[in-house]
Amino acid sequence: MRFPKKKLASGVFLCALALGLAAPVVTTAAPAKPTERSRQKAAAEAKRAGIQQKLTALKKEISRTESEKEDVADTLAESEEAISNANRALRDLAQEQLDTNLRLQDLGSEQERLALTIISQKKQLSALLREHYVAGNEDRIKLLLSGDNPNRINRDLQMMAYVSQAQAKLLASLNANLAQVEENRAKVENAKVELEEIAGEQRDQKAVLEKEKLRRAALLNDLSSKLVTQRKQVDSLQRDEQRMSGLVDQLTRLIREQAEAERKRQEALAAARAKAAAQAAAEEKARALARAAAKAERDRLAKEAAKAGKPPPKPLPEEPRVAETPKPALEERTPDISLAPAAPKGAFAAMRGRLSAPVSGTIAARFGAKRGGDGPSWKGMFIKAPEGTEVRAVAVGRVVHSGWMRGFGNLIIIDHGGDYLSIYANNQTLLKRLGDAVRAGEPIASAGNTGGNEESGLYFELRHLGKAFDPASWVKF
Structure with missing residues (x-):
């Protein structure tokens, strides 16, 4: 059985296209780049820094007002803070690890679903190509010039259009799924890198925790008698109470100041929005009046031309647009960390x-x-x-x-x-x-x-x- 050259070339081209789509995508190793987790952590820490500076200054202010000698318990401060930070970091890392593993499971399930879909779509495409090759895919121009029954020609053209649309949709869907597979692969790689980061940070935090626990135990052993004596001193207890009251008063003031500043900011924002809305409404009204006046003038000129038996005049150029006043920049920022x-x-x-x-x-x-x-x-x-x-x-x-x-x-x-x-x-x-x-x-x-x-x-x-x-x-x- 012999096939026309055009038909054969067309079939070979489509088969090559299918084979190209079916071929696995080869990816080259990209240079290491910061993970999404690293970027989010850096952004969170930068956001937290603003209000932390205020509270650090507040603590220093409270300390400057104290006249007593250094408390023995202060020796434990650095170690106890380090233990707290290490324990919190380990808890956060454990939660991150759990979330990342769940994300990996979801990505694995999605990858399997996409793989099955792609296999099915490749089978469909192969069947279409085979049928296309066997049927010969009559050329549309040749069909129109064949002199055959117009109804048959119309029906065949419609069928050809449906087949072409089906092929195009199938190819587009297959390409989209292949792209999604690659995107999922990148996400999986990113998640694996994040898990390695988390594991490394966990090892570091565990080492810090063990070191600080040993350090605190040694300090407690050395300071135990002094601590017992100092706890019994009434003036020390009173100073602790005054320190707490001072901190609470300063915090209350800071919270009120920030709440008042935020209230004023929101009021100014609302006023600016209302002003911008009123200005926009006035400008739109002016434009509507200008358009109405221009239309009335065109209608008048057209009537005069019709009475005089002359051709209607060329449309007048549109009225110049009313210049829009630049809108004020509305401050939409979020406070560093709201108290x-x-x-x-x-x-x-x-x-x-x-x-x-x-x-x-x-x-x-x-x-x-x-x-x-x-x-x-x-x-x-x-x-x-x-x-x-x-x-x-x-x-x-x-x-x-x-x-x-x-x-x-x-x-x-x-x-x-x-x-x-x-x-x-x-x-x-x-x-x-x-x-x-x-x-x-x-x-x-x-x-x-x-x-x-x-x-x-x-x-x-x-x-x-x-x-x-x-x-x-x-x-x-």
Whole structure:
């Protein structure tokens, strides 16, 4: 059986095209580049730096007002902060590892689905090419000039068009799936690199953690007698309380200032938008009036020409567009890290008596009781709990302090709006960073005995307008 040369060439070309699509795509090794995870981490740290500078300055200001000699517990500060940071980093890395592995599983499933789809599409394309080759694919021009029945010609042309469309769609879909396979491969490679990064960071953090634990144990052994003596000093306890009150007052002021600045910014933004909208409406109205006047003039000229028996005049040039006044640049920036609460005003007060306990343990000291028999009164509650026990936020809010503080160790403070703050001290690890929004019951720290405390547990306070109040009637212990 002989085939026309044109037909044979066409079939060979399409077969070559199919074979080209079926061939595996060869990729060359690209130079190493930062992963998406690395870029996101760098952006998050840069964003966090702004407000951190303010709080660092605030801490220095509080320290300058103190006249006492250095506290023995300060020797532990660097080590306890390092242990907290290492534990938090390990927890974050474990979560990242889990998320990345889940992403890899999803990508693997998607890759399998695409592979099956591509195999099916290649089979369809091969069948179409084979039928195309056998049928000969009559040329459209030749068909039109054949002098055959017009109805048959029309039907054949339509059939040819349908076949061409089907082939084009199949080729486009196959190319899209092949491109998606390559994109998935790149994502898989990126995820594998991220897992290697995470594993490396975990090894580093574990080494830091073990080193700092040994260092802290040695320091505690050397300082134990001094710490016991200093804990019994009434003036030391009073200074700790004054330090906490000073920090709370400064935080309250900072939160109010930022909230007021944000309120004014939003008002200015709303006013600028309203002005821009009014200006745009006025300009549109002016353009509409100009268009109406131009149309009326054209109609008048056309009527006059018709009465005079003359051809209608050429259209007048369009009226010049009313120049648009440049719109003011509206500031849409997000604050570095907002200290505004993550809950509306009044939400915390409405939860009175229904707040969950911050930690599971035994209450060892209650609000108002004397410390050490004749010392100052407790401004909060101390709850005994094993080291590492999860500490949870009592309500929705935003972290406004996360760091080490003399007398309180690793300390975290959450703003709940309406001038309500909750305070969690003596933690082993701080799991949340400055500016993080937290949900009620979300883990924010783990219990410990930092800051020179004798027992492991959590020191917990509630404050309103800077003043401590009894948590017993608010929290379900």
